[in-house]
Amino acid sequence: MQIRIAGIVPESFVDGDGIRCAIFMQGCLRHCEGCHNPDTHALDGGRLIDTADIIAAIKKNPLLDGITLTGGEPFLQIDAATELARAAKNFALNVWCYTGYTFEELPDDAATLLENVDVLVDGAFIESLRDLELQFRGSRNQRLIDVKKTRELNKIVLWS
Template sequence: MDIRISGTVNDSIVDGPGIRYVIFTQGCPHHCPGCHNPQTHEMSGGEITDTQAIIEEFRKNPLLDGITLSGGEPFCQPQPLCEIAEAAVSYGLNIVTYTGYTFEQLLEKSESDIFIPKLLLLTDLLIDGRFVKEQKTLDEAFKGSANQRILDCKKSFEQRIAIEWEEEYF
């Protein structure tokens, strides 16, 4: 299946706990002032690749703890990301997803696209909310600004309320 990406990184240690394969999706509707990845905003930019090519690439890396879906806005392309996340889970990898939407907004959007709830149920950690320049933080691991939350995504989705991750990371 086609997916439009800005790029991938095979061994990140800054986009979630442990060693991670990161997919930077292309296309973002949020346009947060001060965004660090402005090249990912254009919906028709980046490159189109195949989900299977991405899956084959991370499958070959034995050091990974998980994959991270970042952007851009991952929830603009939930269907191909579900395919990728399902494969990752089948290889024992965990899933971290970044989004400029809030969890509550994604719950609302879940009504109109079945792949949004599916991706939420595949995600372990959801880092939600737009980047707010005035609240920029360098002290809080994995967050860009203090307004963002690190949510236990499965528990949050099951209970339909945002629940912050409180345990040790996997």
């Protein structure tokens, strides 16, 4: 399956817990003021790549703790994002996903991706709530959500 990406950081230490392959997906409609990755906004920007190539690179790296789907907006390419997340889970890697949606606003077809996500960093970046002390997120409205527990208990449970 083809996926449009802005780039890949094969070993990131800042896009979630541990050593992670961070996949920056191309395309976002929010245009948050102060967004750190404005080059990822254009829906036709970046480059197309086969998900199989990304999966092969992930499989080859024994140092990884997980992968991170970020962007851009991963939920705009939900099928490709799900394929990457499923593959990572099959390799016993954990999956983090950043999104501009809040958990409550996620599109109806989000479930297939969410089933394969451990931590969802939700909500758009809000410059007036920016806080450099925060871990793995830019503004105070954003949450690190434990997706499995949240789905089980039907209420937001934060990752810790």
